[in-house]
Amino acid sequence: MLEMTGGFGAWEPGRGLVLARAAAGEAEILTLAVAPAARRQGLGARLMASALAGAAARGAAAMFxxxxxxxxxxxxxxxxxxxxxxxxxxxxxxxxxxxxxxxxDIVANTVDGDAAGRV
Ligand SMILES: CC(C)(COP(=O)(O)OP(=O)(O)OC[C@H]1O[C@@H](n2cnc3c(N)ncnc32)[C@H](O)[C@@H]1OP(=O)(O)O)[C@@H](O)C(=O)NCCC(=O)NCCS
Structure with a gap:
């Protein structure tokens, strides 16, 4: 179970995940990992797009x-x-x-991905 103030993330079981958190208008990537067999297929970029969308949905203006x-x-x-x-x-x-x-920068409405965490 993930329990963390302001925490959110996205994942594909067995393939990759991103964990992030947002607070006070800023967001941070905590972890990004794609399984070796799943790399170079665009999953890392999709996970990051999802995290950026999740951060935008939480009102963050910048991602670190x-x-x-x-x-x-x-x-x-x-x-x-x-x-x-x-x-x-x-x-x-x-x-x-x-x-x-x-x-x-995170500019609302210009972030690809899905704030619900789907990739
Ligand atoms: C970094 C990581 C998450 C990338 O995941 P991925 O799913 O392979 O990334 P993508 O397929 O979405 O790659 C997107 C772009 O990133 C760049 N890229 C990704 N892997 C690369 C590599 N090994 N060498 C050079 N460029 C690379 C390329 O520009 C790539 O686009 P392209 O495949 O069209 O050339 C993955 O390598 C990983 O999990 N590494 C170990 C953990 C880690 O380092 N996490 C980040 C800690 S800050």
């Missing part, structure tokens, strides 16, 4: 997330969705990698 600097797949996905780097947290991860903080 953290990504490891060396995570080329995730960085390419987020760049394609219009996320831009707004900060860097040095040695944020246990392996010493930096985290990049990315941000994207």
């Amino acid at each position: 997330l953290e990504v490891a600097a060396g995570n080329a797949a995730a960085r390419a996905l987020y760049a394609g969705l219009g996320f831009a780097e707004v900060g860097r947290r040095r040695r944020y991860y246990a392996d010493g990698a930096d985290a990049l903080v990315l941000r994207r």
Whole structure:
């Protein structure tokens, strides 16, 4: 069971999920993961679209997330969705990698996806 103030998400059983939360006009991606066998089929992008729609439905004007600097797949996905780097947290991860903080505007009515969490 997921119980978290302002939390929401979307998933395809056994294939992938996104968890996010929204509060005070801002939203944050907590987790995004697609199973290795299900990658490069557009699911990650659809899950992100659903999270952006869910955030818009909750009144958020911006979405934030953290990504490891060396995570080329995730960085390419987020760049394609219009996320831009707004900060860097040095040695944020246990392996010493930096985290990049990315941000994207959320403009109501211009977000693809389904606020109900369907992907
Ligand atoms: C990052 C992740 C969620 C992407 O999921 P996905 O379902 O494969 O992504 P999509 O198929 O929707 O890809 C959308 C676009 O992102 C980019 N992309 C995705 N994977 C990529 C890769 N391995 N290399 C380069 N670009 C990639 C491409 O532009 C891709 O479009 P294209 O396939 O038309 O070229 C997945 O690789 C994953 O779960 N990784 C491990 C967990 C993780 O890193 N999560 C993010 C933590 S912040």
